[in-house]
Amino acid sequence: MNEISLTAFDLEGALHAVQDQRVKLLDQQLSSQVADVQKRNARVVTLNAAITALNAYVAGPTDESLATAIAAARPAEESHVLLSATSDSTEVRTAAPTSSQRAHRTRRRHERSADGRAATGRLDRQAQ
Template identity: 95%
Template sequence: MTVNDLAHRVRSRRALRAVQDQRVRLLDQQLSSQVNDVQKRNARVVTLNAAIPALNAYVAGPTDESLATAIAAARPAVESHVLLSATSDSTEVRTAAADLVATLRIELDAVTDTQQMDVLRLAGLTDKRSEAFDLMSSFLTKMQGSRSSIIGNMRSTRYRSALSSGTAPPSPAASTSPASRTGSTTSSSASTTSASPSLPR
């Protein structure tokens, strides 16, 4: 494989990584939006669960005090209702409270069903996000390997080019070969012999 081939492969993987980065960002946005929806529904469930028992308590034991408690609990659950303007217990107020309980129960059941679907959506988005990050990690590893291959091939190509032109530096192995060491030792011995003084006979 040539350097150009490797460079083309790196460019292709960079393009794929850009696409994968965009996919991860979209998944993050969807996941964040889904989490916000879940939090809102959870808060709504808490509000409904607080209002329904208070209203039931008033219907079961209608007094001005239990009515005030029911109205305080129901006010966050509904924007407007005839019960909210009641000031004292009456048959009409009790009927309105019972009707409101039925309405809030229907909404609570619907929100609870939606919560179950939210859990499935969150699990699916989380799995997709994990897969996207795994793919990004794989892309980064492959790109790093391709860069290393390109650098190695470039160094090898330059060395062969310099070697063919006679400008390549000598191989370190050649300077320390056994033949070189033997020649050096012989020359050193000859030099030592010629420099030694002759002993008188």
């Protein structure tokens, strides 16, 4: 009887040790994932600031808005022709879409979403 309880105790201790090790490993994994998510969140904040500044430049291309866009894009560590451009360079003029190009993109976006909705409606009717 004493041997059985001693064996049960050894199994219980072994299971407890395995569970403790598993908890430690899961904690390490979770900490690593949290750190990665925090790094990505910081990157997203930087990229959003760069996008906002670039959109402001596209909306009103001036020397000041270009300088602001370049300053906001530098921390993003992205390589782009605008980072070394000046306001009178060809790259800047071609990178900033005209209002007709923006309107065309908006029209195409609306057409694609309308096509998608129509296709979904056809699929729903066929499924019935």
